[in-house]
Amino acid sequence: MGHVRLGLSPKTRAWRNVVSLISTGADVSEVADATVKASEKAFQFVQKDPGFREAVHMLAQIGIAASQDDPAEHLAHLGVNLPQNASVVDVALAINRAVEQSINRSGRRSDFGEKARGALVGAVAEHLEGRLGGLFPPSGQEVMAAFKGLHTAKAFGEFGRSFFGKLTYTCMDYFLTKTLGTHVGVGHRFQTMNQMGEFQRAMETHCRESSKIVEEFCGDWFSKHRFEEGGNISRESAEHFGWYAMEKMRREFTFERQDNAD
Numbered sequence: 001m002g003h004v005r006l007g008l009s010p011k012t013r014a015w016r017n018v019v020s021l022i023s024t025g026a027d028v029s030e031v032a033d034a035t036v037k038a039s040e041k042a043f044q045f046v047q048k049d050p051g052f053r054e055a056v057h058m059l060a061q062i063g064i065a066a067s068q069d070d071p072a073e074h075l076a077h078l079g080v081n082l083p084q085n086a087s088v089v090d091v092a093l094a095i096n097r098a099v100e101q102s103i104n105r106s107g108r109r110s111d112f113g114e115k116a117r118g119a120l121v122g123a124v125a126e127h128l129e130g131r132l133g134g135l136f137p138p139s140g141q142e143v144m145a146a147f148k149g150l151h152t153a154k155a156f157g158e159f160g161r162s163f164f165g166k167l168t169y170t171c172m173d174y175f176l177t178k179t180l181g182t183h184v185g186v187g188h189r190f191q192t193m194n195q196m197g198e199f200q201r202a203m204e205t206h207c208r209e210s211s212k213i214v215e216e217f218c219g220d221w222f223s224k225h226r227f228e229e230g231g232n233i234s235r236e237s238a239e240h241f242g243w244y245a246m247e248k249m250r251r252e253f254t255f256e257r258q259d260n261a262d
Contacts, residue, residue, distance in 0.1 A: 024189075052116040064233060210253060
């Protein structure tokens with residue numbers, strides 16, 4: 001099985017700009033915008049990436065499953081096999097396995113696809129845990145009740161936002177960790193590893209806040225296509241949706257940078 005790694009040449013002008021911004025103390029939004037620009041070529045293949053395509057297809061199908069009387073039955077047709085009285089962890093693991101198996105069948109893995117799979121699992125867990133809470137472990141019935149709430153435009157919008165925000169951050173961090181460690185120590189941008197960690201957490205927050213741009217789009221898209229496609233959503237529609245949402249995220253960083261410069 002082939003594995004495609006996302007590479008960035010440290011010799012490009014765009015990446016040298018990222019390094020310069022980090023070393024001179026630029027804020028998170030400046031570094032984020034520069035990183036997105038420097039990594040554009042590395043993402044040129046994303047539209048055809050099997051892992052990303054499987055993740056956004058599963059994202060849409062999770063919303064469809066949530067609208068069914070028996071979500072577990074619909075998920076089973078997708079290879080998501082849940083045990084009786086499934087916990088949040090059970091749901092997350094089953095979705096993770098199903099997407100991984102689909103990627104394996106494609107015969108082509110990539111770093112981006114792996115991060116898309118992780119972002120999807122994280123978004124599912126975040127949705128369920130955010131609606132369950134409490135001092136005691138939820139029952140399987142309560143977990144599925146929380147899962148079924150995903151079929152509304154509002155909930156799916158939040159779900160999609162979580163996915164694209166997590167994916168954007170993990171990809172950005174993937175590139176940044178290649179150079180952040182060289183800026184730690186006396187006389188460098190970060191005096192300690194803790195300071196570097198604070199920068200990474202600020203970047204994660206920035207990506208999460210920027211993902212607001214896709215929340216309404218995700219919810220409206222899901223409702224529209226579920227209606228137009230007779231209660232289901234095709235793989236092709238989901239793939240176009242995923243690509244366009246990532247484009248919206250990319251443009252948002254540029255717009256934010258322009259607004260901050262005005």
